[in-house]
Amino acid sequence: MKTDPTKDPTADLATDLTADLAADRPSGEAAVAFRAATKTFGTVRAVDGLDLTVRRGETVALLGRNGAGKSTTIALLLGLDEPDTGRVEILGGSPSRAVAAGRVGAMLQEGRPVPRVTVHELVSFVARTYPAPMPVAEALALAGLTDLAGRRVDRLSGGQTQRVRFAVSLVGNPELIVLDEPTAALDVEARQEFWDSMRGYARRGNTVLFSTHYLEEADEHADRIVVLDSGRILAAGTSEELKRAAGGSLVSFDLAGGPTEWLGLLPGVSSYEVRGDRARLRTDDSDGTVRALAERDAIRSLEVTPISLNDAFLSLTAKNLEQVR
Ligand SMILES: Nc1ncnc2c1ncn2[C@@H]1O[C@H](COP(=O)(O)OP(=O)(O)OP(=O)(O)O)[C@@H](O)[C@H]1O
Numbered sequence: 001m002k003t004d005p006t007k008d009p010t011a012d013l014a015t016d017l018t019a020d021l022a023a024d025r026p027s028g029e030a031a032v033a034f035r036a037a038t039k040t041f042g043t044v045r046a047v048d049g050l051d052l053t054v055r056r057g058e059t060v061a062l063l064g065r066n067g068a069g070k071s072t073t074i075a076l077l078l079g080l081d082e083p084d085t086g087r088v089e090i091l092g093g094s095p096s097r098a099v100a101a102g103r104v105g106a107m108l109q110e111g112r113p114v115p116r117v118t119v120h121e122l123v124s125f126v127a128r129t130y131p132a133p134m135p136v137a138e139a140l141a142l143a144g145l146t147d148l149a150g151r152r153v154d155r156l157s158g159g160q161t162q163r164v165r166f167a168v169s170l171v172g173n174p175e176l177i178v179l180d181e182p183t184a185a186l187d188v189e190a191r192q193e194f195w196d197s198m199r200g201y202a203r204r205g206n207t208v209l210f211s212t213h214y215l216e217e218a219d220e221h222a223d224r225i226v227v228l229d230s231g232r233i234l235a236a237g238t239s240e241e242l243k244r245a246a247g248g249s250l251v252s253f254d255l256a257g258g259p260t261e262w263l264g265l266l267p268g269v270s271s272y273e274v275r276g277d278r279a280r281l282r283t284d285d286s287d288g289t290v291r292a293l294a295e296r297d298a299i300r301s302l303e304v305t306p307i308s309l310n311d312a313f314l315s316l317t318a319k320n321l322e323q324v325r
Pocket residue numbers: 041042044045046064065066067068069070071072073
């Protein structure tokens with residue numbers, strides 16, 4: 001549902017419901033639905049029986065290593081490629097219909113700036129190709145480009161160019177925006193500016209699906225994270241849920257020169273490492289591990305912390321590697 005802060009939101013809701021009824025579709029339909037979708041290239045299953053639903057208004061991150069299947073998933077979603085088997089739907093219909101109607105905006109990895117035109121000219125040109133675009137000034141403001149409107153697009157920095165691509169993807173006033181690694185190669189500041197723009201768009205009630213390698217970005221900017229590996233979903237949920245799914249906590253303490261062979265035998269401990277005099281134990285049963293350490297009087301500078309999202313990601317993908325082998 002789209003909301004304009006200057007308007008009564010219930011008026012929007014009423015309009016939306018009327019539109020939904022008029023279009024003969026349920027008002028609660030998903031923004032994105034993959035149903036057992038598979039895509040194979042030669043012997044590689046880039047997308048392998050994918051079942052994924054993104055609700056309207058959600059911001060979802062697709063997280064995965066190189067080759068996990070993120071770009072192929074996005075290509076299927078945008079109708080740039082067809083699944084071999086299974087189904088992909090956007091906003092209750094086919095991807096190509098949603099794209100043609102301007103209901104989906106996309107920012108893909110490739111694409112070079114057009115020479116000589118200004119930011120305003122380019123975004124205006126793209127706006128004219130959509131049936132119900134947003135005002136160009138609004139798209140420029142959302143993308144943080146108001147002050148750069150008169151600048152030539154081939155004379156912008158990497159971060160500014162990325163924001164132009166963002167403006168181009170949203171000027172059609174889409175309900176769903178799909179971003180394939182939108183901040184690859186941006187510095188920290190440009191990345192932050194980009195996410196600020198994206199959040200402005202999401203706050204209007206729109207749906208965002210983005211792929212990333214950056215765990216912090218997924219953690220910070222998505223309502224839900226979907227971890228992909230070998231074209232399959234390994235885990236999905238909030239970062240807290242993923243940490244829980246990966247299992248466990250970290251227990252660390254000072255060895256004070258003591259032996260290390262027994263660490264792996266402690267209750268709950270699945271792995272451990274020793275750096276200098278500090279032992280770090282990964283455990284599924286932190287209470288049991290701590291009790292056993294206390295019995296051995298090995299609790300010097302003891303700390304129990306939840307695992308980081310990074311640890312959870314590594315652990316989830318490592319488990320999958322073991323299963324694949
Ligand atoms: N057109 C293609 N022809 C052959 N193999 C392909 C093609 N597109 C993707 N693949 C393979 O499918 C798998 C998934 O690739 P995909 O690009 O979807 O992964 P990704 O998660 O987006 O990776 P990255 O993070 O490196 O962009 C990889 O093994 C890749 O080599």
